[in-house]
Amino acid sequence: MAVTDVAAAMSPVMAFAIVGALGVGSQWLAWRLRLPAIVLMLAAGVIAGPVLGLFDPERDIGPLTGPIISVAVAVILFEGGLTLNFRSLRDAAEGVKRLVFIGAPLGWLLSALALRWGAGLSWESSAVFGGIMIVTGPTVIAPMLRTSRLARRPAQLLQWEAIVNDPIGALAAVLAFEVVLVVRTAETPGTVIWELAMGIGLAVLFGLAAGFGLAWAFRRNKVPEFMKVPVLFAVLLAVFAISDTVLHESGLLAVTIIGIVMANADLPSYDEIRRFKEQATVLLVSGVFILLAASLDFSTLAQLDWRAAVFVALVVLIVRPVTVFLSLMSTSLPFKEKLLVALTGPRGVVLVAVAGLFGDRLFGLGVGDGALIGPLAFVLVAASVVVHGFTLAPFARLLGLTGAETPGVLIVGGSQFSTELAEALKEAEIPVLIADPNRGHLTAARKIGVPTFYGDILSEAAEYRVETAAYKIVVAATDNDAYNTLVATDLAPEFGRENVYQVAREKSDTTRHALPASLGGRRFGAGATYNNLNRKVWNGWEVRITGLTEEYGLKRWRRDNPDALMLAWIGRDTEIHFIGDADAPRDIPGRRIVSVAPPREAARAEAG
Template structure:
């Protein structure tokens, strides 16, 4: 490549990246899936589009795509909060394993009937499209301003970080079967699965602990902490792949451990990787769009539509029902999780595996998978927000911990100094410092007012512009929410959702029945509101869960450490 071509390549790539950024604004207004926009821009830049760029290097695409996927999954792990695992770890792992196998199997059967392919080839394509891209789902939900129930959002979040290894394992295994003359693969498949998952879990946990430990102990310039975290995660990813484990599972676990550890410059690490994840998605989908030749797609349009419809309306829903059967999910949430089986980057990257293995008909496989992903992005991606509203699984926006300064203190208790700004209309404005709700072990260090630290033992009324310093070793989410912007504008919506009255979770159902005039089965007369709600949601309620008792609905308003702390009562007209 000459110097002129190098400059042209850099200029063209930067223009495409800028177009993607501007296109994200348009996609937000139209409600279009942002990944679809990136993909279409890549196709327009390709050989059949105005850009006229010819790109068919599958090896380079696989390398860059795998690297981008690793960065995206690492960022997903960084954003996963440990509190979400209590509610949704079991359901998410079931979806990521059993769900992927069922989806791949049913889709493979449909492909065998539709395309009359050999069983192994049909199942290979089913395995390629078996995993979801929940990162795209959350991007769309954030653009739409929706706040999902914690059980639903956590399940999708954890599933997105853990289902890729199973799809990759199935794809690699079926490629090996097609390339080998052996007939008995039962034991080898089981041992390969255990090796992939076992090494991924082991090296991910060990690598995550080591990276977090080094981030705490090393004295680095502030700008190098995010780079060290990324390099550490990618090192674990590469090492795990080299010795035969699941690198994607390993790097997700590294992200979870690092993201939930009190680290110096934690906010910088999260912001940096959020930007890197966006850059990876833009680059990956532009590249995948360049790989496709649109003029080759018409012959496979009808079979691809049929396969996509079977996957969306049959395979994914059945997989969700079977996977979540032991966990008693409400039917509305099961329907939404089924509809969130959005396909994205992973299937397209996996579609490169047959080509890299030297198999026949690989171009057809790739184009077929690409079109199935395209249909999924259009059909499911464009309708996720309306479906969420229709199923009533969103909750009113809640006060969240705002952006604030955090400094990790290297002590045995692993404490962190938090500094919050008192802003207009936040709940902390006008509060007395002695009445601030401190968690166990947390210490109020002082208040910075006009550049001076005030350490008075007497109570001090907080005013706009103050900065409150808190030293804590545990989560400060509830404390930090006091410094978030007020949600007064959403009061009407909250009342419509949670109800007109607020009652104690210890309120007796019998007393409520007497006051509001509804009948109650004898078996529930001695129960409190919390006990009754827990019995309906198997002791794992989340904000927004509701139960109906003839004329009233009891709605979970607040929870803490798995316990209901506030219940709304809504009158049914």
């Protein structure tokens, strides 16, 4: 059957299945290949849509495409607002305020000038589209930050700017459009100002009322635990719909405010809600990008000429850097952080969705070049996503604004074994940090120059002082099995469950003390417990790193070290991989084995 026949016979259910498969599949493939997920999603949507004709949202989903994208964008912005805890803004507060209060209007002006003199649009279209271009796209920034492992402060600047400025950009476009409406129709300025004030005021009021109302209901247990997420979704959609009815795009402001209010309400169930929303957002971002890319019409892109390239270059190389540097002028931020933020401004879903809407409205009012806004928006999004997606991580590494080049190990629990392990990894040039709330447990590590953190790794202080982006693996190795399990369970969503390990529990084999498999981290060291490992070190055993070669392979190593406990292996790229119970290490020349082994003298005596 031909591709066109399959496409013609596609049902809406099959269309949704294709969107899910392409979106989530692109995210998974990007994770496997360590590529920017947004780039693969755009490519997948374009190939499935205009290139092969397999999927056409307008044909296969119909009039629901627009509302689906609008609702998805609303949920994405709410999830973004849900991450904006004011306590986390300590170091970046000044920069964020300037990027919002100075950067937004300045970016609007400079973007409008770039559209007028670069793309050649009319002043009307330039003013409306320039307002939309304030946004930098949380749907794009979030995946980029996840893969680039930026230092905390520049990451906070980019994240807060993207989420706060998204609804502001949409409202700026509304303001500019209403001005055009006054000029082109019989609408009076007084009426327009009243409608704008009423719409924005009600959006803020709805957002605050819903946010504080939900926080009150959740804190006072007025909603059962199993219904909190459904109630949250229902209220969110209702507020978005009502606000948007009063004033187009004001619903984006309302849902963002709900998220920010709930993020700062200290709810007991906040972590569970946030994690669920993060997972939902991954699905929604994937779906929206596939829908937008598949909706692309090559004939509309054909309307663009060389001036579109000039416009994109102006935005990326002049408008964004000038906006950021002027906004952050005289702040205490280091120059390299300003430079990174200035050269990072990818656009995302909100820009394309809102630009397409206002482009159609302008065209309907008789502004002919309004039809070019949609194609220009897509070109800007595609170009910025590709450029920043591939350059952010290496550029941040060049500036020294990421975690270490080599992913490190965070060891929770200061003991003799932890100190020996940290010292061996440090000598192997693998970043390592030992955290413990008992200062005395860290004395030995500090004496040999191993970095330490005095405090609870789950505390708020650790959140601000420990650069978790520098570490890939967590090893919970305290003398408290319950605390090890708590640490591994709490940090698993952030680091990935496959990267969180803990020493085996002393009484895990008895029914009375066994914990569910869903709690805790992976075991390593052949199931050795805290006491097993430390007793061996007290008896003179060493944490040793041994390289494998063509001549000296894994079999020979095992023969020479029959009693050794294999902990991990280090690849040629200096990336460390701990060995879980179910892992079978492979015999590959160039790898280095990390183990706890008897003293060499004792091993030679036994062999003799």
